[in-house]
Amino acid sequence: MENTEKLANSKQVIAYIAELFPKCFTLEGEARPLKIGIFQDLANRLADDPKVSKTQLRAALRQYTSSWRYLYGAKTGAIRVDLDGNDCGELEQEHIDHAQTALAESKARASERRKEQAAKNGDKKPGAKAKRAPKANKSTANPSKSRPAKAKNTKLDNKPAEPRRELKAEDIVVGKDVNVNMGNGNMPATIVELNKDEVRVRLSNGLTMLVKAEHLSS
Structure with a gap:
C-alpha cells in the first residue's frame, strides 16, 4: 500500500518537489530563479496529492526562495524556469537588486548570531591561570655569576598549533x-x-x- 502520510516540514516538502520537478528545483548548488506564479502551478499539479497541502507548499517556497543559494542565483542574465525547466524570461533588474539586498541582510544577521554565540562560548570557558615568572637564580657566594642559566628548549621541533x-x-x-x-x-x-x-x-x-x-x- 502506498505511503500517503503528510510531509512533516518545509525541508521535506522541498525535497519532495525537487524529486517531482528536478528541472525546476534543486537541493544542492546554485538554484535557478523560479517562474513568477510558480506557486499556483505547483498547487494545480499537486491538488490531489495527499502528502502536501497548499499551506505547506507556500511555506516551503518561501524557505526555498529566501535561502542563500537561491539569492546567489538571482544575478544578471539568469533565466526563470517553470516546473518542467522551460525558460520563462530573463530575471528583471529590480528583482536582482531585491535579492542582493536580502542576501546582504541575511548574511549580516548570521554574522551577528555567530558573534553572539562565540561570546557565549567564551564566557563558559574557565579563565586560564596566569603563569608565574621564573625566579632569578641569585647566588650570594658570587654576585658576578648571578645571571640564571637559560633553560634548554627540549621541544624545538614541536610547532604551536595553527590558530583556527x-x-x-x-x-x-x-x-x-x-x-x-x-x-x-x-x-x-x-x-x-x-x-x-x-x-x-x-x-x-x-x-x-x-x-x-x-x-x-x-
Whole structure:
C-alpha cells in the first residue's frame, strides 16, 4: 500500500518537489530563479496529492526562495524556469537588486548570531591561570655569576598549533574549501549548499553533512 502520510516540514516538502520537478528545483548548488506564479502551478499539479497541502507548499517556497543559494542565483542574465525547466524570461533588474539586498541582510544577521554565540562560548570557558615568572637564580657566594642559566628548549621541533580562523560572512560561498571543526580535529570539506542557519558541506570522503557556520574555518 502506498505511503500517503503528510510531509512533516518545509525541508521535506522541498525535497519532495525537487524529486517531482528536478528541472525546476534543486537541493544542492546554485538554484535557478523560479517562474513568477510558480506557486499556483505547483498547487494545480499537486491538488490531489495527499502528502502536501497548499499551506505547506507556500511555506516551503518561501524557505526555498529566501535561502542563500537561491539569492546567489538571482544575478544578471539568469533565466526563470517553470516546473518542467522551460525558460520563462530573463530575471528583471529590480528583482536582482531585491535579492542582493536580502542576501546582504541575511548574511549580516548570521554574522551577528555567530558573534553572539562565540561570546557565549567564551564566557563558559574557565579563565586560564596566569603563569608565574621564573625566579632569578641569585647566588650570594658570587654576585658576578648571578645571571640564571637559560633553560634548554627540549621541544624545538614541536610547532604551536595553527590558530583556527573563523570565516567571515562574505567568505561563506558555494565551492569554497573549508575546514569543519569536529571537536577533536578539523576535517577538510567543500561548501555545496547555503541555508540561513546551516551550511551543507561535502567531506573529502564524498559524504555530505549540515553544519553551523560557526563550525567552519579557513
